[in-house]
Amino acid sequence: MELIRIADVQKTYKNGVVALYDFNLSIKKGEFVFIIGASGSGKSTLIKMLYRAEKPEKGSIIIGGINVAKLKDRKVYILRRKIGVVFQDFKLLPKLTVFENVAFAMEVFGCDKNEIQKRVMQVLDLVGLKHKVRQYPNQLSGGEQQRVVIARAIVNKPKLLICDEPTGNLDPDTSMEIMKVLDNINRMGTTVIMATHDRDIVNRMQKRVIVIEEGKLVKDYERGQYYHESIKNY
Amino acid sequence: MKALRTIKRYFRDAIKGVVRNFSLSLASISCITITLVVVATSIIISYNVENFAESIRQDVTIVIFLDSDATEEDRDRIEQSIRNTGNVESLIFKSKQESAEEAKNENEIFSTIVDGWTDDTNPLLDSFMLKVKDVEKIKQNAEDIKKLDKVNNVNYGEDIVDQLITVFKVVEKIAIGAVIALIIVTAFLISNTIKLAIFSRRTEIEIMRLVGASNISIKVPFILEGLFLGIIGSIIPIIIMIYGYISLYDFFDGKLFSSSLAELIEPYPFVYLASLLLLGIGMLVGMFGSWRAVRKYLKA
Ligand SMILES: Nc1ncnc2c1ncn2[C@@H]1O[C@H](COP(=O)(O)OP(=O)(O)OP(=O)(O)O)[C@@H](O)[C@H]1O
Ligand SMILES: [Mg+2]
Numbered sequence: 309m310e311l312i313r314i315a316d317v318q319k320t321y322k323n324g325v326v327a328l329y330d331f332n333l334s335i336k337k338g339e340f341v342f343i344i345g346a347s348g349s350g351k352s353t354l355i356k357m358l359y360r361a362e363k364p365e366k367g368s369i370i371i372g373g374i375n376v377a378k379l380k381d382r383k384v385y386i387l388r389r390k391i392g393v394v395f396q397d398f399k400l401l402p403k404l405t406v407f408e409n410v411a412f413a414m415e416v417f418g419c420d421k422n423e424i425q426k427r428v429m430q431v432l433d434l435v436g437l438k439h440k441v442r443q444y445p446n447q448l449s450g451g452e453q454q455r456v457v458i459a460r461a462i463v464n465k466p467k468l469l470i471c472d473e474p475t476g477n478l479d480p481d482t483s484m485e486i487m488k489v490l491d492n493i494n495r496m497g498t499t500v501i502m503a504t505h506d507r508d509i510v511n512r513m514q515k516r517v518i519v520i521e522e523g524k525l526v527k528d529y530e531r532g533q534y535y536h537e538s539i540k541n542y
Numbered sequence: 543m544k545a546l547r548t549i550k551r552y553f554r555d556a557i558k559g560v561v562r563n564f565s566l567s568l569a570s571i572s573c574i575t576i577t578l579v580v581v582a583t584s585i586i587i588s589y590n591v592e593n594f595a596e597s598i599r600q601d602v603t604i605v606i607f608l609d610s611d612a613t614e615e616d617r618d619r620i621e622q623s624i625r626n627t628g629n630v631e632s633l634i635f636k637s638k639q640e641s642a643e644e645a646k647n648e649n650e651i652f653s654t655i656v657d658g659w660t661d662d663t664n665p666l667l668d669s670f671m672l673k674v675k676d677v678e679k680i681k682q683n684a685e686d687i688k689k690l691d692k693v694n695n696v697n698y699g700e701d702i703v704d705q706l707i708t709v710f711k712v713v714e715k716i717a718i719g720a721v722i723a724l725i726i727v728t729a730f731l732i733s734n735t736i737k738l739a740i741f742s743r744r745t746e747i748e749i750m751r752l753v754g755a756s757n758i759s760i761k762v763p764f765i766l767e768g769l770f771l772g773i774i775g776s777i778i779p780i781i782i783m784i785y786g787y788i789s790l791y792d793f794f795d796g797k798l799f800s801s802s803l804a805e806l807i808e809p810y811p812f813v814y815l816a817s818l819l820l821l822g823i824g825m826l827v828g829m830f831g832s833w834r835a836v837r838k839y840l841k842a
Contacts, residue, residue: 359752381757381841382756382757384751385751385754385755385756385757386754387754388751388752388753388754389753389754390754391754393752399745399748399749399752401745401746401749412746412749413749413753415551416551416750416753416754416755416759417544417548417754417755418544418545418546418547418548418551419544419547420543420544420547460749460753461753464753464754
């Protein structure tokens with residue numbers, strides 16, 4: 309079943325830069341999709357439009373029945389509740405513990421204390437941080453901090469997880485750990501979209517791969533196809 | 543249950559906000575306090591002035607003397623003209639005989655003199671006693687009536703009434719001006735306090751937005767914070783107002799210059815109503831200030 313349909317999208321920034329154009333893409337429920345491309349090709353722009361941090365001036369972006377391109381500002385929260393977002397910079401609250409940082413995303417909705425306790429421990433277990441619940445962010449490694457962010461992004465059970473270079477600041481081994489976590493989340497049914505520079509990761513994961521060049525989608529590799537061609541290309 | 547927890551979170555966040563930026567909160571609270579003390583003083587003054595004015599209004603009488611040769615028709619015509627001004631609270635005719643009677647009862651010397659008068663030798667004049675509805679038009683009314691045929695003279699406490707009205711008006715204007723200026727300054731300060739509160743929590747707000755908190759749920763705690771500043775700021779003025787006014791009232795025994803025209807307003811329920819008004823102004827100013835900041839810095 310289709311989760312995302314992007315049709316004829318064009319995005320021009322205020323300064324006149326056309327970051328994306330003639331953009332069409334369809335993503336099914338449960339897929340794991342990499343978005344790759346050179347720096348400045350428009351990966352982050354695409355990601356930002358998916359969670360409605362930016363709006364295209366043309367085309368439609370339908371996510372789970374919502375036309376994100378037309379979504380009014382005051383209704384953006386409805387979309388955000390269905391989506392988890394992970395960035396390269398971690399955006400954790402330094403004065404809250406690991407547990408509190410994750411719980412924060414649930415408290416915002418007035419969830420019950422027991423429910424929060426149970427669910428937060430569950431996701432922290434999933435990302436492998438059950439033993440660090442009382443630590444503060446500055447007592448964690450980069451990889452651990454990113455796992456807290458992932459835990460926070462999925463704690464409200466989003467249908468879609470979008471990540472913009474989640475491994476951007478991490479060394480290869482740590483990056484692979486993060487990828488395992490994301491793969492697990494994907495296997496449990498969440499659709500994952502990830503923008504990255506890291507070809508090594510993309511090669512190893514063997515997922516669907518979308519290549520953007522100068523704002524245009526130029527290649528769409530089915531899962532398992534990317535590795536072979538990439539040897540020729542790069 | 544969920545709604546209740548959400549409301550609890552709003553309140554907790556708002557209180558945290560007041561405490562977190564305490565020095566700035568304190569500045570806002572002090573400003574509200576000062577403003578409301580001035581407001582309280584103005585309320586007390588203007589209500590009492592209003593009260594005095596009312597007493598004067600009810601007491602000011604225009605006395606209209608008719609010419610000695612005025613006939614009964616003249617009298618009716620003049621009465622009709624006076625009523626036609628539309629500013630008549632009460633109008634009483636007093637014949638010269640009645641005036642003589644009154645004078646007689648006032649003291650014994652008068653009594654013997656008056657006894658010597660007959661209707662023809664009575665030197666007094668027939669008169670109308672007019673009480674007006676709107677004391678501010680009294681001057682105009684008096685002048686108009688004076689021009690009527692067979693009106694001998696028109697009398698009222700011109701100077702005192704005119705002066706009092708002018709003074710009251712000036713006092714009222716100054717008070718209103720001061721209060722408006724103070725309210726603007728206060729709202730500005732609160733707005734600034736809330737702006738800082740918003741900035742100090744911007745990562746938190748960003749995360750809330752990302753995980754899908756609605757705009758309202760992000761804004762409400764900050765609005766509440768302004769509201770709390772307003773409420774806290776109105777505590778001292780309310781106390782000052784209640785105890786201050788009651789002591790003032792007791793000290794003067796309820797009237798100024800021992801005059802029945804200058805009676806102070808009874809403390810109860812006046813102080814309670816005025817306290818409610820102060821609280822209301824404090825809350826409004828607080829919310830207005832924070833609403834401004836929220837509108838400007840928490841756009842969707
Ligand atoms: N807020 C903005 N205002 C103006 N131009 C922007 C803005 N954000 C991005 N751009 C431009 O849009 C183009 C695409 O940028 P984008 O951030 O999407 O690239 P990217 O593929 O994510 O690059 P990187 O791999 O370096 O993160 C670039 O030319 C960039 O300069
Ligand atoms: Mg980018």
